[in-house]
Amino acid sequence: MVSETAAPRTVPPPPQGGAQRVRESETCPRSSSARDLPPPPARAMTQPVPRLSVPAALALGSAALGAAFATGLFLGRRWPSWRGLRELRLLPPEDSPLWQYLLSRSMREHPALRSLRLLTLEQPQGDSMITCEQAQLLANLARLIQAKKALDLGTFTGYSALALALALPADGRVVTCEVDAQPPELGRPLWRQAEAEHKIDLRLKPALETLDELLAAGEAGTFDVAVVDADKENCAAYYERCLQLLRPGGILAVLRVLWHGKVLQPPKGDLAAECVRNLNERIRRDVRVYISLLPLGDGLTLAFKI
Numbered sequence: 260m261v262s263e264t265a266a267p268r269t270v271p272p273p274p275q276g277g278a279q280r281v282r283e284s285e286t287c288p289r290s291s292s293a294r295d296l297p298p299p300p301a302r303a304m305t306q307p308v309p310r311l312s313v314p315a316a317l318a319l320g321s322a323a324l325g326a327a328f329a330t331g332l333f334l335g336r337r338w339p340s341w342r343g344l345r346e347l348r349l350l351p352p353e354d355s356p357l358w359q360y361l362l363s364r365s366m367r368e369h370p371a372l373r374s375l376r377l378l379t380l381e382q383p384q385g386d387s388m389i390t391c392e393q394a395q396l397l398a399n400l401a402r403l404i405q406a407k408k409a410l411d412l413g414t415f416t417g418y419s420a421l422a423l424a425l426a427l428p429a430d431g432r433v434v435t436c437e438v439d440a441q442p443p444e445l446g447r448p449l450w451r452q453a454e455a456e457h458k459i460d461l462r463l464k465p466a467l468e469t470l471d472e473l474l475a476a477g478e479a480g481t482f483d484v485a486v487v488d489a490d491k492e493n494c495a496a497y498y499e500r501c502l503q504l505l506r507p508g509g510i511l512a513v514l515r516v517l518w519h520g521k522v523l524q525p526p527k528g529d530l531a532a533e534c535v536r537n538l539n540e541r542i543r544r545d546v547r548v549y550i551s552l553l554p555l556g557d558g559l560t561l562a563f564k565i
Contacts, residue, residue: 349517349554350554350555362391362392365392365395366391366392366395367395368391368395369421369425369453371421371449371450371452371453372391372394372418372421372422372425372449372453374449374452375416375417375418375421375446375449376388376391376418378416378445378446378449379415379416379418379445379446382415382416382442382445384415387515387557388415388416388418389418389419389422389486389488389514389556390555390556392555392556393514393555393556393559394418394419394422395422396555396559397419397422397423397484397486397510397512398422398423398425398426399426400484400510400561401423401426401427401483401484401510402426404483404484404508404509404510405483406423406426406427406431406483406484407427407428407430407431407432407483408431408432408433408434408481408482408483408484409423409424409427409431409432409433409434409482409483409484409485409486410433410434410435410436410470410482410484410485410486410501410504411423411433411434411435411436411485411486411488412435412436412466412485412486412487412488412489412497412501413436413437413466413486413487413488413489414435414436414437414442414443414461415437415442415443415446416442416443416445416446417435417442417443417446417447417449417450417459417461418446419486419488420433420435420450420459420461421446421449421450421453421455421459423484423486424450424453424455424458424459425453425455427458431458432458432460433458433459433460434460434462434469434473435459435460435461435462436462436464436465436466436469436470436489437461437462437463438463438464438465440463443461443463466489466493466497467493467496467497467500470497470500470501470504471500473504474500474503474504478504479503479504480503480504480505480506480507481504481506482501482504482505482506482509483505483506483509483510484505484509484510484511484512485501485504485505485509485510485511485512486512486514487501487511487512487513487514488513488514488515490531491515491518491530491531491532491534491535491538492530492531492534493534494513494534494535494538495534495537495538495541498511498513498538498541498542502547502548502562502564505564506564507564507565508563508564509563509564510561510562510563510564511548511561511562511563511564512559512560512561512562513538513542513559513560513562514556514557514558514559515535515556515557515558516535516538516539516552516557516558516559516560517535517554517557517558518531518532518535518536518557518558519557521535522535522536522539539552539560542560542562545562546565547564547565548562548563548564548565549562549563549565550562550563
């Protein structure tokens with residue numbers, strides 16, 4: 260979800276013009292509009308995708324991710340020079356007819372999830388929450404690999420935790436980490452409404468403490484899915500511990516890996532941007548995982564543990 264777990268979240272300032280207004284439509288609002296940039300050359304859609312030897316479940320997952328990545332390429336735009344831009348956006352603005360069509364033909368958001376999303380967007384920092392299309396993709400991947408145990412670093416109101424809980428079987432478990440007790444209490448009535456509260460194990464302490472406790476309890480290699488959307492200063496430590504806790508074939512998702520375009524050249528003194536950029540490089544070179552970085556939201560990295 261969106262709240263920080265080991266320290267208060269460092270959130271980039273919103274674009275000029277104030278906070279985004281919540282749209283009362285069935286489709287999911289996104290953040291501020293992107294520039295109208297020329298489409299990529301046609302050959303970008305025809306480059307071959309390397310074939311990987313992976314278990315059957317991951318092979319199916321790769322097909323699903325390929326479709327998501329192709330969508331990103333189709334909707335994307337050629338990047339301009341970063342100089343002078345506050346942010347870089349890869350997807351069209353939320354009022355784009357094509358984007359609205361894509362969401363309206365894709366999203367199957369549980370009523371309690373939709374209510375929680377709208378509630379979350381009304382909160383301070385709510386516009387930095389996981390997007391509905393990201394949450395649905397992660398839930399579908401959890402179903403695909405028949406996940407039973409999930410980690411969620413950064414609960415906030417519990418939108419991502421609830422999305423995962425709804426994808427797990429009746430005896431499934433989502434361990435979700437948060438340091439601020441107030442936001443999860445906003446979402447708890449909707450967890451209950453969705454009949455998934457019993458699956459959500461909220462830990463009100465720094466995420467690194469919870470991860471170390473799970474490792475000490477012998478739970479290494481027992482989790483199926485991990486979602487990291489917490490403070491960026493500790494993102495490398497979160498990545499390593501989550502990878503230890505995941506089983507082979509498990510999925511590790513890291514959100515906001517483009518950090519509003521600042522990863523291209525982190526501003527001087529911006530520790531969060533530096534940490535995100537360094538993590539991206541670490542994951543790119545990590546031979547323990549297969550990876551995809553998708554242009555959804557503010558960037559979504561999926562790492563499949565080998």
